[in-house]
Amino acid sequence: MRDLERSSVEILISPCRLGIMNKLAKADKAMSENEIAGLLRVQPVSMARHLQKLISAQVIRPQGDRYVLTEHGRRVYKTMQNIAEAKAAT
Numbered sequence: 001m002r003d004l005e006r007s008s009v010e011i012l013i014s015p016c017r018l019g020i021m022n023k024l025a026k027a028d029k030a031m032s033e034n035e036i037a038g039l040l041r042v043q044p045v046s047m048a049r050h051l052q053k054l055i056s057a058q059v060i061r062p063q064g065d066r067y068v069l070t071e072h073g074r075r076v077y078k079t080m081q082n083i084a085e086a087k088a089a090t
Helices: 003-011 015-027 033-040 044-056 071-089
Strands: 060-063 066-069
Touching: 003 044, 015 033, 015 044, 015 060, 015 066, 015 071, 033 044, 044 060, 066 071
Parallel strands: none
Antiparallel strands: 060 066
8 A cells, every 4th residue: 555545544533534625525625714613513624634634545635725535545535435335234
């Protein structure tokens, strides 16, 4: 596994970070930190830390004062969805 992929998987172990990716993927638009925090009921200080970790893993990127999934983030998200679906089917 490449370092970037390994880093991305390790970052996504957090339910909150998975939730952030889920909201961004389903919204299919840029979302602000406050929008995401409100949907996930996460304190702003915590949200900022989680967003920074996702940016470091290159799965999201800032777009002005909002955030979007990167292409890498979309691939990682799809892989995580496939794993969850396979696990649910067993």
